[in-house]
Amino acid sequence: MSRYDRQQRTRGGQQLDERWRQLRILLVGCGGVGTPLAQSLVGSGIGFLTILDGDRVRETDLHRQTLFQDRDAQQSVAKATAALRSLERIGGRTRIEALPDMLTPANAASLFCRHDVILDATDHIPARLLIDRTALATGVGWIHSAAISDRWVAASFLPPGSPCYHCWVPEPPQPDSIGSCESEGVLPVACLAAATAVLRLLTSYLRSRTRSDGAENTRTIIRGSVAAGETIVTLPTDPDCRYCSGGKIESSRLRSADRVHLRKLCGAGSIETWLDLDFDEIEVRLGRLGKSLDICRGSVSLRAEDENGALICYHDGRALITGNHGQKIENARTLVSHWLGEDALARY
Numbered sequence: 001m002s003r004y005d006r007q008q009r010t011r012g013g014q015q016l017d018e019r020w021r022q023l024r025i026l027l028v029g030c031g032g033v034g035t036p037l038a039q040s041l042v043g044s045g046i047g048f049l050t051i052l053d054g055d056r057v058r059e060t061d062l063h064r065q066t067l068f069q070d071r072d073a074q075q076s077v078a079k080a081t082a083a084l085r086s087l088e089r090i091g092g093r094t095r096i097e098a099l100p101d102m103l104t105p106a107n108a109a110s111l112f113c114r115h116d117v118i119l120d121a122t123d124h125i126p127a128r129l130l131i132d133r134t135a136l137a138t139g140v141g142w143i144h145s146a147a148i149s150d151r152w153v154a155a156s157f158l159p160p161g162s163p164c165y166h167c168w169v170p171e172p173p174q175p176d177s178i179g180s181c182e183s184e185g186v187l188p189v190a191c192l193a194a195a196t197a198v199l200r201l202l203t204s205y206l207r208s209r210t211r212s213d214g215a216e217n218t219r220t221i222i223r224g225s226v227a228a229g230e231t232i233v234t235l236p237t238d239p240d241c242r243y244c245s246g247g248k249i250e251s252s253r254l255r256s257a258d259r260v261h262l263r264k265l266c267g268a269g270s271i272e273t274w275l276d277l278d279f280d281e282i283e284v285r286l287g288r289l290g291k292s293l294d295i296c297r298g299s300v301s302l303r304a305e306d307e308n309g310a311l312i313c314y315h316d317g318r319a320l321i322t323g324n325h326g327q328k329i330e331n332a333r334t335l336v337s338h339w340l341g342e343d344a345l346a347r348y
């Protein structure tokens with residue numbers, strides 16, 4: 001019997017488990033919300049988890065950060081390292097990578113392009129804004145989460161057509177103007193509730209990808225407190241938002257209105273284009289090229305890579321060409337023709 005039998009037995013569980021197995025997650029921040037999240041993601045067997053956290057374990061983390069122990073705090077071990085040690089003891093099919101680093105403008109785009117969904121579990125506003133900017137530039141979806149005192153929140157910004165963080169919070173607060181775990185404290189229940197809310201949004205997203213009405217799951221805010229319980233609202237869209245124009249990354253708008261064929265994405269070092277092929281056809285065509293390519297088909301994206309960069313394809317037809325291949329539009333056009341054929345680029 002499969003280790004994952006009990007989740008495969010749920011309604012639609014076989015299909016969900018398969019998507020779960022292919023899912024590649026980047027977890028930014030492995031603290032009060034990130035540790036129970038990572039524990040559950042590895043326990044339930046996602047395909048690949050990268051943990052990014054530049055902080056070290058402290059004694060005051062231990063009451064809520066479920067992957068850490070006394071000796072991690074005594075030895076001031078990097079959270080990413082301690083989390084990896086703990087998660088590897090769970091076993092199972094998940095491949096785990098731990099990076100004891102911060103998210104920076106230099107590493108963000110390349111990290112995003114290697115994953116299907118980004119989970120923001122940092123309590124750091126500049127990091128959240130960087131996640132939002134990079135998500136807009138690369139088209140990779142993300143879920144925000146936070147907990148403080150006895151309150152929690154989770155919000156999904158998932159393609160296609162999701163508004164951005166600025167649509168929800170037009171003027172993000174200054175880092176010093178809001179409370180922190182140091183000033184207000186935080187209860188374990190708030191962290192666990194935030195982690196649960198993220199898992200709920202993620203599960204709903206993976207389930208909805210077969211349903212035409214799934215878009216509503218891509219823009220949801222779950223907010224709660226111990227006293228008041230939880231409320232769920234739809235993420236507002238600001239049509240005048242100067243960052244996303246109210247969901248500018250929506251595929252249908254780009255395809256019909258902007259008629260973009262190949263365009264350079266600012267900040268991301270990559271070229272965006274549109275393909276007229278589904279994943280099965282892409283896999284067949286890439287397969288003809290032999291073993292020179294590393295091909296990885298995930299639940300959200302299909303990635304083909306050689307030593308000069310990668311082609312990352314999404315279900316809605318969008319594709320990114322990164323690395324040296326993505327430095328110039330002409331390089332990207334040649335790559336697509338060579339790897340997938342002259343007829344692969346979408347026609348308008």
Ligand SMILES: [Zn+2]
Nearest residue numbers: 164167241244
């Ligand atoms: Zn926006």
